[in-house]
Amino acid sequence: MTPASSPAGPDHSRQELMVIEAARDLRDGDIVFVGTGLPMLATTLAQRTHAPNVVMVIESGVIAPQVRPTPISVSDPKVMHRAVKLGTLREVLGCLLQRGMIDVGFLGGAQIDRFANINSTVVGRGSTQRRLPGSGGANDMASHCRRLLIITHHERRRFPERCDYVTSPGFLDGPGGRERAGLSPDFAVTVVTDLAVLENDPQTCALRIAALMPGVTVEEVLAEIGFRPEVAPQVRTVASPTPDQLRLLRDELDPERVYLKAEESATTSRR
């Protein structure tokens, strides 16, 4: 990620545009269950721009905070700033999420397969296996949200045909999979990466390429996916950021570049 030489343009990095594009996916008034890191950065950006009435709910029990930049954990006091309620896991995961009151679940990177199943438990098998942190609230978010929004750095190893372990259910084995398992079929997934936007095809349930970052080709995306995604009938190009979005992101929301420049360490710390 070298902002200056990025084909996305001289004035912003693809990573910045990824955060901005994910923010655009939130609608004003959405109740969003947010993880820390890039999801929280994008949600805060949405609140400061087109969606001031987005309500954040955070797993540690925090409801509707006005987050101070730049929190690094769901238990960071910065996520609790001016909340309306500091409650419990049961209140947010049970009484809001499982109860059906959350519109969007917003998660950071992990392993995501063709049917949008997510693995954050263990990758590889036998002697090469690598243990990851586990579900946390991710399984609960994927089980109970109507929309799942995922933001992740685009790497081939993150997009296998089938996850080694399904921590959090996407469409499981395809059409009808969620109903057969006992989950609500009222479900949609959007994955925003630094190369593209992937969405589930409403018929086949498989992830397909819905949009490309400026200057990125379909071939480049295909080279970084472990399965062969369809390409949506009308692939759009992700709109460039406005000066205001970039200024907010750089000067106010992540001024110390906790997430924006150091993304590589964010992903490697999980390995």
Place this chain on the structure above:
Amino acid sequence: MMSETRQRTRDKVLTAAEAVARYVRPGAVLGMGGQNIGRCPMALTHEIIRQRIGRLTVVGCNLSIGMDQLVAAGLVRRTESGSGNLERFGVTFCWRRAIENGSLEVEDYSHLAMVSRFLAGEMGAPFMPTRSLLGSDLLPATGEAGKAVVIEDPWNPGQRVALVPALQPEVSIVHVQRADPSGNIIIEGFATHEPEMIRASHHVIISCEELVSTEEIRAHPERTTIPFLYVDAVVVQPYGAYPTSTYGHYDYDAAHVAAYQEAAREGSPAVDEYLRRYVWGCATFDEYLALAAGSERLIALRRAMEEML
């Protein structure tokens, strides 16, 4: 000692050494409070390590730096939780290493599934239904029992629902802001899974920032998070969650968390050296605070919290 009888005295104030010796026995199922870098019961964890109480099954929702240090000390046989990590500071490295080399049993749930298990435990119900876990590999393979089972919802034929078993830890350790000598406790700010876990536990050791009088509790009973009936021991330990934060009191110490994580990531001998220096090398938690932080640092963390709120 480990009978169902809870401590009924009015004055439950003990030192950490006394409380841990009395209520944490080898092989216990140990519930841990806190989450990630918030309000982890570090003073009580250090005391368990100092007394080398082993073969523990550690349970919680997110298990964090405290659990990882118990694993580093070789005291954990098994964990049951929704996650093991410190978010931005990485995974719980000693836990990960122990799972990968087969020396630690691990049972994975989601956070809601763990809360549901404590919820069943605190209400004296045998299990709790949830629609989490369905379809995922967190459910055991067909025929395997124990962890969770899927049944048809008796009131909605054709609808599947997962049942998770009640969890009643033998003893839980939790760090809170305020408590009185009889064990009435006040948790300020986010409370994670602690209210359910505390009420589900057979014994509870509380460490607190501040000891208040029972008169003060009785003057404002609406502020009490958990009444004394559930609590066996109260340990007064300011900064008892350090290097994690305590809401309203002090921020986390990023430098010290990172220093532990570096040692934990490296493994032996770096992490052994960390424990020797900061746990076994300190007779009390106050000694550790002086060594790891010092009074100026601790005051700065207090100021950082004040500025944030």
